[in-house]
Amino acid sequence: MSSHGHPGLERLERRLGPRTRGRVAATALGALLGLGGVAIGIALHSITSGASYAQLVGAVALAMLLGGVPAGIGATVVGWGLGAFIVEDPSWSSVFADRDELLRWATSLLAAAVVVGVGWAMRRGHERAAVAAVEAERSRRRLEAIQELTAGLSAAVRPADVAEVLARGVVEALGARRGSFGLVEGDELVVAESGDGAGPSRSPVRVPLSIRTPLAAAAREGHVVWVERRAELVRAFPDAAGGAGAGSALAVPVRRGGVVIGGMAVDFRESGAVTLERRAVATLAAELGAQALERARLYELERLEAERNGRLQSLTAALAVSLVPADVAAIVREQGIGTAGADAVAVHLVSESGEALELEGASGVDTTSLDRVGRLPLERDSALATAFSRGRASFHPSLATLHPDDPLQPALEAEGLVSAALFPLGASRRVHGVLLLGWRTAQALAPDDRAFAGTFASQSGQALDRAIRYESERTIAETLQQSVLPQALPEVDGVTFAARYLPGEAGVDVGGDWYDAFALADGSIALVVGDVVGKGVQAAATMGQLRNSLRAFASEHNDPGKVVRRLSRMVDALPEAPFATLAYLVLDATRRRCRYVVAGHPPPLLVTPSGTAAYLEEGRSLPLGVDGDAPVEVAEAVLEPGATIVLYTDGLVERRDASLDEGLERVRHTAGSVSASPDTLIDHVLRGVFDGVERDDDVAMLVVRLEPTRSDTLDLQLPADHEGLRRMRAALAEWLADLGADTDLRHDVLLAAWEACANAVEHAQGPASATFSLHASREGALVRVRIADTGSWRGQSGGAGERGLGLPLMRGLMDRVDIVHAGDGTVVVLERRLDAPGSARPAASAGVFADTRAGTTQS
Amino acid sequence: MSDATTTHEQPAVEAIRHSTDVAVLVIHGQADLHTAPELREQLHGVIDGGAFHVVVDLTDATFVDSMTLGVLLGGVKRLRPQGGQLRVVVTQPGLRRIFEITLLDRVFTLFPTREAALDRL
Numbered sequence: 001m002s003s004h005g006h007p008g009l010e011r012l013e014r015r016l017g018p019r020t021r022g023r024v025a026a027t028a029l030g031a032l033l034g035l036g037g038v039a040i041g042i043a044l045h046s047i048t049s050g051a052s053y054a055q056l057v058g059a060v061a062l063a064m065l066l067g068g069v070p071a072g073i074g075a076t077v078v079g080w081g082l083g084a085f086i087v088e089d090p091s092w093s094s095v096f097a098d099r100d101e102l103l104r105w106a107t108s109l110l111a112a113a114v115v116v117g118v119g120w121a122m123r124r125g126h127e128r129a130a131v132a133a134v135e136a137e138r139s140r141r142r143l144e145a146i147q148e149l150t151a152g153l154s155a156a157v158r159p160a161d162v163a164e165v166l167a168r169g170v171v172e173a174l175g176a177r178r179g180s181f182g183l184v185e186g187d188e189l190v191v192a193e194s195g196d197g198a199g200p201s202r203s204p205v206r207v208p209l210s211i212r213t214p215l216a217a218a219a220r221e222g223h224v225v226w227v228e229r230r231a232e233l234v235r236a237f238p239d240a241a242g243g244a245g246a247g248s249a250l251a252v253p254v255r256r257g258g259v260v261i262g263g264m265a266v267d268f269r270e271s272g273a274v275t276l277e278r279r280a281v282a283t284l285a286a287e288l289g290a291q292a293l294e295r296a297r298l299y300e301l302e303r304l305e306a307e308r309n310g311r312l313q314s315l316t317a318a319l320a321v322s323l324v325p326a327d328v329a330a331i332v333r334e335q336g337i338g339t340a341g342a343d344a345v346a347v348h349l350v351s352e353s354g355e356a357l358e359l360e361g362a363s364g365v366d367t368t369s370l371d372r373v374g375r376l377p378l379e380r381d382s383a384l385a386t387a388f389s390r391g392r393a394s395f396h397p398s399l400a401t402l403h404p405d406d407p408l409q410p411a412l413e414a415e416g417l418v419s420a421a422l423f424p425l426g427a428s429r430r431v432h433g434v435l436l437l438g439w440r441t442a443q444a445l446a447p448d449d450r451a452f453a454g455t456f457a458s459q460s461g462q463a464l465d466r467a468i469r470y471e472s473e474r475t476i477a478e479t480l481q482q483s484v485l486p487q488a489l490p491e492v493d494g495v496t497f498a499a500r501y502l503p504g505e506a507g508v509d510v511g512g513d514w515y516d517a518f519a520l521a522d523g524s525i526a527l528v529v530g531d532v533v534g535k536g537v538q539a540a541a542t543m544g545q546l547r548n549s550l551r552a553f554a555s556e557h558n559d560p561g562k563v564v565r566r567l568s569r570m571v572d573a574l575p576e577a578p579f580a581t582l583a584y585l586v587l588d589a590t591r592r593r594c595r596y597v598v599a600g601h602p603p604p605l606l607v608t609p610s611g612t613a614a615y616l617e618e619g620r621s622l623p624l625g626v627d628g629d630a631p632v633e634v635a636e637a638v639l640e641p642g643a644t645i646v647l648y649t650d651g652l653v654e655r656r657d658a659s660l661d662e663g664l665e666r667v668r669h670t671a672g673s674v675s676a677s678p679d680t681l682i683d684h685v686l687r688g689v690f691d692g693v694e695r696d697d698d699v700a701m702l703v704v705r706l707e708p709t710r711s712d713t714l715d716l717q718l719p720a721d722h723e724g725l726r727r728m729r730a731a732l733a734e735w736l737a738d739l740g741a742d743t744d745l746r747h748d749v750l751l752a753a754w755e756a757c758a759n760a761v762e763h764a765q766g767p768a769s770a771t772f773s774l775h776a777s778r779e780g781a782l783v784r785v786r787i788a789d790t791g792s793w794r795g796q797s798g799g800a801g802e803r804g805l806g807l808p809l810m811r812g813l814m815d816r817v818d819i820v821h822a823g824d825g826t827v828v829v830l831e832r833r834l835d836a837p838g839s840a841r842p843a844a845s846a847g848v849f850a851d852t853r854a855g856t857t858q859s
Numbered sequence: 860m861s862d863a864t865t866t867h868e869q870p871a872v873e874a875i876r877h878s879t880d881v882a883v884l885v886i887h888g889q890a891d892l893h894t895a896p897e898l899r900e901q902l903h904g905v906i907d908g909g910a911f912h913v914v915v916d917l918t919d920a921t922f923v924d925s926m927t928l929g930v931l932l933g934g935v936k937r938l939r940p941q942g943g944q945l946r947v948v949v950t951q952p953g954l955r956r957i958f959e960i961t962l963l964d965r966v967f968t969l970f971p972t973r974e975a976a977l978d979r980l
Binding site: 722725743744747748750751754755758762804805809812813 | 892961
């Protein structure tokens with residue numbers, strides 16, 4: 001039976017162990033030699049009729065040497081004495097009576113004792129030497145076996161190799177009949193066995209950990225187990241089927257970091273073969289094995305990790321380019337094979353009606369045999385439906401874990417699949433289908449396999465979700481645009497438009513947002529952005545109705561207030577009483593004015609060309625459908641050339657994670673930070689607002705910009721310094737270019753204005769913050785530039801030659817120059833006709849070297 | 860004024876000694892009241908440095924204001940006592956007209972190219 005290491009027992013064994021086997025044989029031999037001694041005694045006596053004691057001593061010595069053990073000696077002495085007694089029939093008295101005889105006997109016995117002692121000592125020494133030699137030989141062999149085992153283990157890279165090498169190596173090292181090696185996996189033991197011959201090892205088998213074998217006992221209990229006798233073996237370990245033919249058995253636990261992870265067992269043909277020595281070797285081999293296993297495990301993990309990473313990378317790469325759900329499913333089927341070793345992959349997608357799961361396709365199996373789960377109503381009790389509706393993965397190491405009525409079970413069985421895992425396919429709250437992985441060999445589906453397959457499924461699900469959303473977004477957007485949103489934005493000179501409609505990302509319901517832009521009969525432009533509260537078909541229908549009504553009302557009334565009031569009454573009268581908000585603007589592009597009404601809608605944003613963005617906060621009215629008789633306030637805004645109006649729906653400014661004010665401010669800030677075309681502005685704002693954030697709601701945007709058209713006037717107010725002069729020159733040059741004036745005229749006007757402004761700057765008086773102003777206008781074919789400063793030209797009429805040329809130059813370049821000295825400054829008016837090409841008209845009155853005071857008009 | 864000149868990529872006024880008694884001043888870009896002090900300095904420099912005649916090349920100038928004309932006029936006054944000439948190279952009609960308007964074409968001799976201006980000096 002099993003026995004724990006007991007110190008006393010071990011000591012005893014260490015002393016007796018090597019000789020135990022020879023004890024009986026030696027005793028028998030001694031007895032034999034003793035009988036031989038008797039025979040010799042008799043023979044000697046009969047020949048010599050009275051053996052000399054020397055002869056007797058010789059016989060005894062011979063017997064001693066041959067017998068060699070105390071038992072043999074005893075038997076010899078007894079045999080010799082008996083022989084002497086029988087042959088001589090001596091009377092013991094004569095011996096004790098005759099002193100000589102007694103002395104002879106004593107001497108003889110003493111000599112015999114000496115010989116016995118010497119013989120015993122020799123025998124003992126010889127025996128020790130022999131034992132040592134045997135021991136040395138055994139150690140050498142064991143060392144060799146251990147070395148071989150170590151070498152074999154270092155070459156083993158997979159845990160299965162380690163198990164096999166260990167099982168075989170231990171058999172050799174211990175001279176055992178068979179060896180086995182088992183690793184604990186859950187409540188099972190994966191056992192590799194080595195046969196006693198050179199035959200190939202069988203593949204590992206799984207047995208319950210509770211099985212009654214020495215191996216399982218060692219692995220379970222974590223200590224050395226050994227059995228010395230066959231009977232005991234059969235009694236204590238009835239499950240040790242391989243034990244038939246075994247006389248004794250030994251099993252040691254295998255540990256990793258103090259934790260028992262398995263066991264190693266050997267059995268021997270003979271009984272009592274489990275020596276301390278063998279136990280020590282077995283323990284050492286188990287330690288070596290544990291180290292090798294750890295190494296192999298790490299290697300295996302690394303390899304597995306690399307393989308998994310490779311798989312995921314190739315999956316990600318393949319999925320990145322697929323935008324159609326069918327493509328995604330095909331990639332998942334293709335790449336799924338081999339994921340966590342899977343032999344079969346099937347993808348089910350939810351049907352359009354949302355009532356059933358439909359087999360999209362499968363790989364690694366014959367799809368016809370999956371027909372019985374080709375269309376699976378969600379109310380059916382199946383693991384597939386559960387994975388879909390609960391959005392949770394389920395693992396089935398054996399099909400027995402499936403519900404008996406689950407149609408999946410026969411389908412998988414028909415394909416020879418014995419293990420399966422099911423994963424919902426989708427992203428966050430949206431599940432679109434189920435991924436099935438199947439295996440033809442039973443799988444434990446260890447946590448890391450589950451995790452990896454889960455990652456695979458999650459990546460696939462996200463790609464599928466992306467593809468499906470992309471498709472549905474596109475479909476919705478297309479449908480909406482076709483039905484409600486304008487086919488094209490109007491084309492108006494000097495006005496550019498851009499618009500966008502983005503459906504919400506969270507759901508696929510059609511929203512009630514819309515925008516519209518159309519030209520009115522008087523040349524102004526109607527701009528609308530609206531939002532019907534609610535989602536779906538009803539909201540879309542109302543939206544269409546509102547849009548059409550607004551177009552009709554707008555054609556009848558120029559006043560946006562009247563249009564909105566009629567619209568409000570109309571909505572009020574609708575039976576389902578919807579509720580809508582609206583921003584309606586009528587833009588007069590030529591006068592750069594717009595009149596607007598904001599009915600419960602977030603305020604339109606006005607962006608100036610210099611990048612100042614401000615909301616149009618006036619013209620606020622109640623939302624449509626609240627009170628059809630409520631007054632409607634109309635506001636008016638004046639726009640600069642280059643100004644941009646941004647209309648939008650609340651989806652742009654309302655976010656779950658931020659307040660409305662934050663949203664408005666974000667839009668205002670983003671829109672003001674860019675000077676770009678309406679199209680670019682929309683992109684910029686959408687990026688700035690939804691940077692990585694999912695849109696909860698749909699968004700409509702309409703952006704209109706008044707192009708900075710050729711302006712008939714130019715107004716400048718500049719500091720009276722050199723920088724102001726330079727800016728004047730640049731601005732005026734641009735304005736003149738915009739007028740389409742020819743090069744000469746541009747040059748002449750620019751130089752004349754420059755001279756006037758230079759004077760203004762040169763003679764600016766008063767505070768350091770003095771300014772000058774320039775107003776340029778075109779009236780028909782006449783260009784007029786008016787320059788005013790805060791200084792006076794009097795008393796500085798260019799006595800110095802260098803400065804005196806300005807006025808004659810102005811007069812020469814212009815058709816007319818008027819200089820007016822007002823109370824607080826000087827005003828110069830320059831005029832030049834566009835149609836009369838400039839010709840050199842020497843300013844006759846302006847003598848170059850004379851005083852250049854020109855004729856001036858005092859006001 | 861220095862900030863005005865630094866805005867020019869190249870020096871607004873470039874002085875070239877043509878021969879022992881002839882200097883050439885090339886004016887680039889906008890010659891206005893910002894660059895006038897520099898022009899004045901260069902002009903006086905070459906005259907004080909011994910130039911008998913000065914050629915002012917306005918071929919590369921884009922804008923010439925009255926202040927620049929005044930500086931040139933000052934140059935003429937300095938050259939006159941020694942009998943030296945100030946010749947102006949002006950190719951653009953717009954610039955030429957400035958001289959005509961101010962009657963300065965009668966004070967300076969205008970030439971269409973630098974070669975012509977340097978001829979027979």
